[in-house]
Amino acid sequence: xxxxxxxxxxxxxxxxxxxxxxxxxxxxxxxxxxxxxxxxxxxxxxxxxxxxxxxxxxxxxxxxxxxxxxxxxxxxxxxxxxxxxxxxxxxxxxxxxxxxxxxxxxxxxxxxxxxxxxxxxxxxxxxxxxxxxxxxxxxxxxxxxxxxxxxxxxxxxxxxxxxxxxxxxxxxxxxxxxxxxxxxxxxxxxxxxxxxxxxxxxxxxxxxxxxxxxxxxxxxxxxxxxxxxxxxxxxxxxxxxxxxxxxxxxxxxxxxxxxxxxxxxxxxxxxxxxxxxxxxxxxxxxxxxxxxxxxxxxxxxxxxxxxxxxxxxxxxxxxxxxxxxxxxxxxxxxxxxxxxxxxxxxxxxxxxxxxxxxxxxxxxxxxxxxxxxxxxxxxxxxxxxxxxxxxxxxxxxxxxxxxxxxxxxxxxxxxxxxxxxxxxxxxxxxxxxxxxxxxxxxxxxxxxxxxxxxxxxxxxxxxxxxxxxxxxxxxxxxxxxxxxxxxxxxxxxxxxxxxxxxxxxxxxxxxxxxxxxxxxxxxxxxxxxxxxxxxxxxxxxxxxxxxxxxxxxxxxxxxxxxxxxxxxxxxxxxxxxxxxxxxxxxxxxxxxxxxxxxxxxxxxxxxxxxxxxxxxxxxxxx
Numbered sequence: 001x002x003x004x005x006x007x008x009x010x011x012x013x014x015x016x017x018x019x020x021x022x023x024x025x026x027x028x029x030x031x032x033x034x035x036x037x038x039x040x041x042x043x044x045x046x047x048x049x050x051x052x053x054x055x056x057x058x059x060x061x062x063x064x065x066x067x068x069x070x071x072x073x074x075x076x077x078x079x080x081x082x083x084x085x086x087x088x089x090x091x092x093x094x095x096x097x098x099x100x101x102x103x104x105x106x107x108x109x110x111x112x113x114x115x116x117x118x119x120x121x122x123x124x125x126x127x128x129x130x131x132x133x134x135x136x137x138x139x140x141x142x143x144x145x146x147x148x149x150x151x152x153x154x155x156x157x158x159x160x161x162x163x164x165x166x167x168x169x170x171x172x173x174x175x176x177x178x179x180x181x182x183x184x185x186x187x188x189x190x191x192x193x194x195x196x197x198x199x200x201x202x203x204x205x206x207x208x209x210x211x212x213x214x215x216x217x218x219x220x221x222x223x224x225x226x227x228x229x230x231x232x233x234x235x236x237x238x239x240x241x242x243x244x245x246x247x248x249x250x251x252x253x254x255x256x257x258x259x260x261x262x263x264x265x266x267x268x269x270x271x272x273x274x275x276x277x278x279x280x281x282x283x284x285x286x287x288x289x290x291x292x293x294x295x296x297x298x299x300x301x302x303x304x305x306x307x308x309x310x311x312x313x314x315x316x317x318x319x320x321x322x323x324x325x326x327x328x329x330x331x332x333x334x335x336x337x338x339x340x341x342x343x344x345x346x347x348x349x350x351x352x353x354x355x356x357x358x359x360x361x362x363x364x365x366x367x368x369x370x371x372x373x374x375x376x377x378x379x380x381x382x383x384x385x386x387x388x389x390x391x392x393x394x395x396x397x398x399x400x401x402x403x404x405x406x407x408x409x410x411x412x413x414x415x416x417x418x419x420x421x422x423x424x425x426x427x428x429x430x431x432x433x434x435x436x437x438x439x440x441x442x443x444x445x446x447x448x449x450x451x452x453x454x455x456x457x458x459x460x461x462x463x464x465x466x467x468x469x470x471x472x473x474x475x476x477x478x479x480x481x482x483x484x485x486x487x488x489x490x491x492x493x494x495x496x497x498x499x500x501x502x503x504x505x506x507x508x509x510x511x512x513x514x515x516x517x518x519x520x521x522x523x524x525x526x527x528x529x530x531x532x533x534x535x536x537x538x539x540x541x542x543x544x545x546x547x548x549x550x551x552x553x554x555x556x557x558x559x560x561x562x563x564x565x566x567x568x569x570x571x572x573x574x575x576x577x578x579x580x581x582x583x584x585x586x587x588x589x590x591x592x593x594x595x596x597x598x599x600x601x602x603x604x605x606x607x608x609x610x611x612x613x614x615x616x617x618x619x620x621x622x
Contacts, residue, residue, distance in 0.1 A: 036210025385426020506562020
């Protein structure tokens, strides 16, 4: 149940002209090879049609090569078997950045994309378990996907026919090898960032060798979220001697930043910072986003530096009039990060992603609310105006009162109250009160099974929730949604369904990754049900009464949506909200309160609106 925040900088921030002030902003000294936007699969097929093979085809008019001929009106269609496959020899070993599949009506419900260096040993890099056809782009960051051969292997067809592809596109490039002569050592090398906007703006685009010639538009760029202390780095693969760094900025450039080098990707040495005059000139260049310009910074180091890793650390973001006279700041946005020098190695690789934990689950937190009052050694009572501010346009103030938060008959009661104008909290006046508790600072944890048995109120705009929130959400350098949010159960007053959701960078608010479940066999929300999530290093699996209702893998999330931010502590939250954005989006109520119609106000005033929790449990491996 997050507060709503603006979406990150999008293509509206165009770059109308190049700003040139001082030696930092010199004319580009290096020309780039324009291969970054080439479909390497089509290029390989054009050079050698025998590079494409498949398990079979429906007929001669749907041969395998037709998925790679660059003609969107021709297609490959497999024979009618679930385990059909198609593969391509790219002709060279590439770091694969992304693959686009354009499905015909006969698409894959379940399939795997794999890469191989030798055509024999295959490594999966994308697994689809719930395909819906259409055009699918899978980004590989932050996986190591380097090889000469790429294969699609079917697992299950969505139709009785075969797998049918209009096109199968592969993008990437050859990693820069070790070099004794001066070259761009960063080309097609691993790149990292502490935060990025979404899968289509990951740091992988920083080293793909490409940028728009006029530094305009949304093509091939890394974009951070809207915070100041953001960085991007490049692994050169081996100790290198560096003399120049070229930064091709979109209009959301850094006013002030550091260029740093490192031997171990942990300890950094600053080798460059813009001069005060350069910083002043950049700070003064304040325009409306549509009129703002990008920059090409050629950073010539006063003395060559040595290191394996090179980083840009942002210190101050550019300002925009949006609209005038209010000054707005977005994130940082870079098209390309070049590192010129000698040394390096093509063996630079992304580290392996975390695997699932071994061991068996054991209970590490449990409360069945049998005490005479809430156990404050386990729970924090959250208050509007103290621990949190108003969010989502909701109508209630959360208060610490036994009228709203109490234990009763072995259950936790979160109860709504109504008294017009009676409650002041955080500088505001509220007509409703309710309860919210969490385990923050009492039981913060990483990974595990989290479950609760609950009974919910029914009525338009009643919004009980059982969820997890990243423990770093209050860190201003992180905040929401970079903290991550896991909604195990949300209900907005409808008797027959609840929802689950994940919120993170690139998939937050109305764009979350979520699902709705309908109770089987006439079940309703105001009956007892058990809601749970199993959170592992590789997936989140949500269930209702032990029935799987949503499964989101790290692989699919990062390949198609954005950054996985579920690798650090979260804490449990239970609350009963009233009205606000989510209910209003469904019930369309605007009066007397947003998302809360008069019929629901009457129920609250009558004293019968409450969420009940029988128990809460956290189980972990270890």
